[in-house]
Amino acid sequence: MDIVVCIKRVPAFGAQVPLTDDGSSVDTRHLGFTIGPHEECAVEEAVRLTTAHGGRVTVLTVGPQEADEQLRYALAMGAHRGVLVDTGTTELDPEATATAVLAGLTDEPEPDLLLFGDASADAGHGQVGVRVALARGLPVVGGITGLEADGGDPAEGGGAAWLRASRDTPDGTEVFRLPLPTAVAVKEGLNLPRYPTLPGRLKAKKAALRTVACAPERGGLRTHGLRRPADDRAGAIALGRGADAAPAVVDVLAELGKV
Amino acid sequence: MQLIVVADAATAPELAAVARSVAGRDDAVEAVTFAGAGFPAADLARELGGHGVSRLHVVRHELLGDYAPEAWGSALATVIDRLGPSGVLAPATHRGTEVLTHAAARAGLPLATNCVRLAGDGGSVDDGSGDGGSGDGVWRVTRTRSGGVLLEDAELAAPVKLVTVAAAVEIPGVPVQAADCEVVESAVDVPPELGRTRVAERVASETGLSLSTAPVVVSGGRGVGGADGFAVLEQLAERLGGVVGCSRVATNNGWRPHRDQVGLTGTKIAADLYIACGISGATQHWVGCMDSAVILAINTDPEAPMMQRATYAVEGDVHEVLPAVLEEIRRRGESAVAARADRHATEEAAPAGSSSAASSAAPSAG
Numbered sequence: 001m002d003i004v005v006c007i008k009r010v011p012a013f014g015a016q017v018p019l020t021d022d023g024s025s026v027d028t029r030h031l032g033f034t035i036g037p038h039e040e041c042a043v044e045e046a047v048r049l050t051t052a053h054g055g056r057v058t059v060l061t062v063g064p065q066e067a068d069e070q071l072r073y074a075l076a077m078g079a080h081r082g083v084l085v086d087t088g089t090t091e092l093d094p095e096a097t098a099t100a101v102l103a104g105l106t107d108e109p110e111p112d113l114l115l116f117g118d119a120s121a122d123a124g125h126g127q128v129g130v131r132v133a134l135a136r137g138l139p140v141v142g143g144i145t146g147l148e149a150d151g152g153d154p155a156e157g158g159g160a161a162w163l164r165a166s167r168d169t170p171d172g173t174e175v176f177r178l179p180l181p182t183a184v185a186v187k188e189g190l191n192l193p194r195y196p197t198l199p200g201r202l203k204a205k206k207a208a209l210r211t212v213a214c215a216p217e218r219g220g221l222r223t224h225g226l227r228r229p230a231d232d233r234a235g236a237i238a239l240g241r242g243a244d245a246a247p248a249v250v251d252v253l254a255e256l257g258k259v
Numbered sequence: 260m261q262l263i264v265v266a267d268a269a270t271a272p273e274l275a276a277v278a279r280s281v282a283g284r285d286d287a288v289e290a291v292t293f294a295g296a297g298f299p300a301a302d303l304a305r306e307l308g309g310h311g312v313s314r315l316h317v318v319r320h321e322l323l324g325d326y327a328p329e330a331w332g333s334a335l336a337t338v339i340d341r342l343g344p345s346g347v348l349a350p351a352t353h354r355g356t357e358v359l360t361h362a363a364a365r366a367g368l369p370l371a372t373n374c375v376r377l378a379g380d381g382g383s384v385d386d387g388s389g390d391g392g393s394g395d396g397v398w399r400v401t402r403t404r405s406g407g408v409l410l411e412d413a414e415l416a417a418p419v420k421l422v423t424v425a426a427a428v429e430i431p432g433v434p435v436q437a438a439d440c441e442v443v444e445s446a447v448d449v450p451p452e453l454g455r456t457r458v459a460e461r462v463a464s465e466t467g468l469s470l471s472t473a474p475v476v477v478s479g480g481r482g483v484g485g486a487d488g489f490a491v492l493e494q495l496a497e498r499l500g501g502v503v504g505c506s507r508v509a510t511n512n513g514w515r516p517h518r519d520q521v522g523l524t525g526t527k528i529a530a531d532l533y534i535a536c537g538i539s540g541a542t543q544h545w546v547g548c549m550d551s552a553v554i555l556a557i558n559t560d561p562e563a564p565m566m567q568r569a570t571y572a573v574e575g576d577v578h579e580v581l582p583a584v585l586e587e588i589r590r591r592g593e594s595a596v597a598a599r600a601d602r603h604a605t606e607e608a609a610p611a612g613s614s615s616a617a618s619s620a621a622p623s624a625g
């Protein structure tokens with residue numbers, strides 16, 4: 001089963017999100033970068049599926065050249081190839097990002113499965129997977145936390161013909177039976193992603209990546225700036241230290257009617 | 260022109276009010292629903308009418324009777340093409356977002372998801388905020404990013420504006436006039452192959468307390484130290500009628516299943532009481548618990564962001580504090596029982612107003 005996984009380079013911030021002075025974007029000068037947890041699970045799932053059923057995992061990212069760091073992380077997890085669609089930035093609207101992903105897929109062989117995160121960790125539009133799938137004429141479902149190959153016999157080299165994809169909704173679990181090729185957008189909880197091994201990292205460091213240049217036309221959603229919401233929480237009330245704080249804690253619980 | 264909401268009875272009041280606030284004076288607010296053959300639309304229409312929706316478009320096709328993202332999205336794209344509304348609003352639930360994204364992709368339109376503020380271009384409605392309309396065919400929207408740590412101000416420029424509206428939306432105080440909601444039946448073609456993304460099976464969820472609805476969540480992070488360390492959190496959760504939650508570190512270490520994870524990529528909760536044990540309070544965790552009414556942080560590090568942002572803070576080792584809290588609850592329970600027994604005894608012996616030592620030792624224990 002050949003699989004393409006789309007991953008995005010996002011800033012990894014901690015307790016505060018630094019913004020640039022003009023408020024146009026996150027100030028990333030002192031931040032590291034990562035891929036979102038949903039996409040990490042997508043990479044892990046792709047590696048597991050190809051380990052079980054054969055095939056290759058290609059990871060694709062749209063962004064600046066530095067996004068090779070995220071491709072290499074995925075390669076260290078076990079992906080086989082990396083494609084960098086160089087747009088110089090990840091700050092694109094979802095229509096433009098989808099156009100760039102499609103440009104990266106143009107010269108690739110048709111994959112059996114196209115995996116996305118349910119939403120990117122920073123912008124969180126929840127759109128790119130659906131836009132790409134539709135342009136490629138593929139079925140797509142999102143929010144998936146269970147994925148299982150179904151119907152093919154890997155021993156005969158046939159691979160899977162279907163995928164069982166399930167997701168949790170407020171009312172219960174919905175199961176889809178998708179014919180391959182298909183696209184799927186997954187969520188964290190699908191699996192527990194592995195940490196790359198040191199030899200894996202070293203090998204990934206040297207791997208050749210395919211780079212595609214792309215300058216997609218912008219879409220109709222135009223970001224003007226970012227800001228932090230007003231935080232009207234007063235500072236915390238200290239209830240004490242260690243075991244001595246227990247009576248004060250239980251007073252609070254009693255006041256809230258919990259004990 | 261009209262604005263269309265994709266709503267059910269539960270989300271209609273908010274969406275209709277938001278739609279009214281961005282609609283021009285002469286624009287109608289209408290609704291669309293997807294249905295198979297048998298769906299009786301009259302009840303929904305009456306409900307929507309109460310929120311000022313003047314027309315309900317019932318889009319029928321055999322592939323639309325049960326939820327099917329591609330089929331619903333395709334049907335919505337057809338409706339958009341037929342009616343040419345100025346905008347379409349759906350709730351920012353997974354389903355609302357999915358249907359609107361499919362419709363947007365098919366119609367070749369942009370979409371703004373997770374919006375908490377909208378301003379139309381009509382300018383005819385003054386909500387008192389002073390930023391009425393621009394009249395330039397562009398909507399100003401504010402959407403949340405990274406789970407709500409950031410707000411993004413953006414512009415939506417398109418012939419039809421597609422928006423999903425977050426539950427936290429600001430609802431401008433625009434008067435809503437109840438309307439007689441007319442039911443308009445409309446048949447659509449749905450390409451038969453779109454049946455491929457129909458739900459094939461459904462498994463009902465277990466009943467009982469879940470992380471998203473529990474009134475109390477006792478949550479643990481790296482500071483809990485390991486899977487076994489959660490036993491004391493389980494005990495407290497049970498005592499308080501709640502459930503156990505966790506941070507992503509606990510999930511990633513395999514200490515807890517992912518369904519317990521609170522945060523950006525876990526569950527977003529709004530409990531009466533959230534107890535964060537050994538959790539530092541990274542933004543990606545914070546966005547999952549910040550809507551809780553009261554937050555109690557227990558942490559060895561008084562400088563941890565969670566200790567600053569919480570309502571109450573206890574500095575200390577979770578494995579010293581929680582057993583002491585459980586012991587204190589038990590002690591007060593016992594002394595309350597003792598006090599009651601004592602009172603009975605005193606009442607029987609001498610009905611005088613002599614209060615016992617035990618009952619005064621049980622302050623405000625409920």
Ligand SMILES: Cc1cc2nc3c(=O)[nH]c(=O)nc-3n(C[C@H](O)[C@H](O)[C@H](O)COP(=O)(O)OP(=O)(O)OC[C@H]3O[C@@H](n4cnc5c(N)ncnc54)[C@H](O)[C@@H]3O)c2cc1C
Pocket residue numbers: 012013014034035036037121479480481482483505506507508509520521522523524525526536537538539540541542543544547557558559560563575576577578
């Ligand atoms: C895109 C993205 C999405 C993410 N999504 C989520 C998410 O959904 N949920 C989530 O939780 N995280 C999420 N994270 C991870 C998040 O950034 C933090 O890494 C994580 O929340 C930290 O978990 P923690 O607080 O348990 O661990 P730490 O940050 O290591 O904090 C441990 C805390 O425990 C305290 N401590 C240590 N020992 C004790 C003790 N004995 N008693 C009491 N306190 C003690 C320490 O002082 C410290 O404050 C996400 C990250 C990214 C990049």
Ligand SMILES: Nc1ncnc2c1ncn2[C@@H]1O[C@H](COP(=O)(O)O)[C@@H](O)[C@H]1O
Pocket residue numbers: 006007008009038039060061062063090094097101115116117118119120121123124125126127128129
């Ligand atoms: N810059 C990007 N490069 C590669 N894939 C992306 C990019 N942006 C978004 N995606 C993919 O599309 C999914 C949804 O993104 P979004 O629509 O931004 O929420 C992500 O989880 C990724 O799988």
